[in-house]
Amino acid sequence: MTGSDAQLWERPELLAALASSDYGALLRAYRKWTGESQTGVGIACNLAQPDVSAIEAGRRQVTSATVQQRVLDGLGVPAHLRPSAAVVLTVPGGDLDEAQALELAGRVGASDVGSTTLDLLEGAFDDLACAYSTTAPRVLVERLRTHLAYVSRLLDGRMTLAEHRRLLVIGGWLSLLAATVHIDLQSDGAARTRLRTADALAAEARHAEIRAWVLETRAWRAVTEGDHVWAVELAEQAQAIAPEGSSARVQATAQQGRALARLGDADEVHRVMERVDVLVASRPVPERQSHHYRYDPSKFTAYAGTTLAWLGDPTAEAYARDLIASLSVCEGLGPWPRRLASARLDLSLTLLKSGELDEAADAAHKAIVSGHVAPSNYWRAAEVVYTAEARGLPEAPALREAFTAMRSAGLP
Numbered sequence: 001m002t003g004s005d006a007q008l009w010e011r012p013e014l015l016a017a018l019a020s021s022d023y024g025a026l027l028r029a030y031r032k033w034t035g036e037s038q039t040g041v042g043i044a045c046n047l048a049q050p051d052v053s054a055i056e057a058g059r060r061q062v063t064s065a066t067v068q069q070r071v072l073d074g075l076g077v078p079a080h081l082r083p084s085a086a087v088v089l090t091v092p093g094g095d096l097d098e099a100q101a102l103e104l105a106g107r108v109g110a111s112d113v114g115s116t117t118l119d120l121l122e123g124a125f126d127d128l129a130c131a132y133s134t135t136a137p138r139v140l141v142e143r144l145r146t147h148l149a150y151v152s153r154l155l156d157g158r159m160t161l162a163e164h165r166r167l168l169v170i171g172g173w174l175s176l177l178a179a180t181v182h183i184d185l186q187s188d189g190a191a192r193t194r195l196r197t198a199d200a201l202a203a204e205a206r207h208a209e210i211r212a213w214v215l216e217t218r219a220w221r222a223v224t225e226g227d228h229v230w231a232v233e234l235a236e237q238a239q240a241i242a243p244e245g246s247s248a249r250v251q252a253t254a255q256q257g258r259a260l261a262r263l264g265d266a267d268e269v270h271r272v273m274e275r276v277d278v279l280v281a282s283r284p285v286p287e288r289q290s291h292h293y294r295y296d297p298s299k300f301t302a303y304a305g306t307t308l309a310w311l312g313d314p315t316a317e318a319y320a321r322d323l324i325a326s327l328s329v330c331e332g333l334g335p336w337p338r339r340l341a342s343a344r345l346d347l348s349l350t351l352l353k354s355g356e357l358d359e360a361a362d363a364a365h366k367a368i369v370s371g372h373v374a375p376s377n378y379w380r381a382a383e384v385v386y387t388a389e390a391r392g393l394p395e396a397p398a399l400r401e402a403f404t405a406m407r408s409a410g411l412p
Contacts, residue, residue, distance in 0.1 A: 008033055011222055015171055021083045023062040023071055024055050030075050045074030063114030065158060113159040113167065121151065121170045132292045133336055137184040137374060144178040165205050172201035172210040176217065177292065183221050183376040191221065212242035212291065216252040223259055224376050230258035246294035250279045254303050261310035269311055273304065290336070302339050309346040314354055320347035324363075337372040345373075345380050352387045361388060361395035368402045376408060 017026035054060035179194035202210035215238035222231035238252035257272035286294035305319030344367035351360035
């Protein structure tokens with residue numbers, strides 16, 4: 001029996017496989033009823049035998065329209081039975097406008113990408129966003145480069161409009177996270193480029209939340225560089241375009257409060273903190289709390305501790321102690337090692353100002369030697385070291401030595 005035999009294509013197994021666009025089932029059923037080998041099918045479809053085997057076993061999905069066409073042509077599937085995405089429409093002798101319209105309609109479902117690939121990419125981004133808090137930036141940035149290169153290649157392929165927008169959004173999120181990691185690495189040029197790319201992709205996809213996150217990330221970068229007035233402006237711009245109820249709206253508001261704390265505007269800081277508290281109170285706990293772009297209500301304690309410590313408010317001590325107590329239980333195993341290190345720096349800064357010098361030095365030393373202070377936060381550790389030296393602490397030389405070693409060693 002051959003692929004051109006009409007009776008072959010009346011078999012229920014083959015009809016079901018074609019109706020569901022299940023190419024693995026199609027190949028298995030075809031070989032069952034024709035007795036053809038995987039090698040023979042591969043030759044007919046211009047596929048290697050291992051590829052035929054992988055498709056039949058479900059280890060490889062046929063998402064490329066080009067490969068789909070080769071399989072259907074190679075097996076001799078009648079045109080009227082082919083999935084719509086693989087049908088080539090022709091209108092011999094017809095009106096050109098009508099032909100173009102029919103061709104466009106026929107290509108609506110044609111794609112080299114496919115929903116399965118996009119689903120996997122979206123899941124990969126979520127995994128990377130969750131890995132951010134525990135993975136060394138130098139390791140994470142390589143993983144991001146790999147995924148971004150893949151997205152770039154896919155953008156050159158054929159896809160539906162809906163798939164194109166999804167791919168732009170995925171590229172925007174990945175570029176945004178890559179920019180954040182580059183900021184951690186103090187790779188300023190790369191960070192700026194990634195942020196511009198994220199914004200451009202989000203603009204084309206009309207994705208307001210990514211654009212708001214871009215502005216919020218620029219605000220954080222301005223804070224790390226000491227440009228606090230500009231940080232406030234960027235945070236306000238982010239809030240203006242962030243969708244109502246989004247994580248970007250919460251984080252941008254919090255970023256504004258931190259920048260104001262560096263400026264010493266106590267009244268405005270407390271007003272902003274109240275706004276953040278209201279925004280957080282109505283938020284559910286995200287399914288994956290470590291996701292960098294899903295605001296977790298428990299993050300408010302860390303935010304309040306840092307903001308108040310920078311403001312010089314003694315109430316920061318209670319927030320820092322609560323956070324340290326909750327995170328140190330699983331130290332070395334928990335999902336927020338950087339958050340714990342930052343809380344210890346906040347506690348140290350607050351205790352230095354209140355005169356509890358011994359404990360301040362101990363908290364700072366634990367943070368610095370933890371290996372979880374990113375280069376973008378070295379300035380926070382330096383601030384504590386400088387204050388300890390200015391106060392003449394006996395532990396100041398040891399802190400300076402640990403700080404110097406941390407900077408020399410680079411990232412964990």
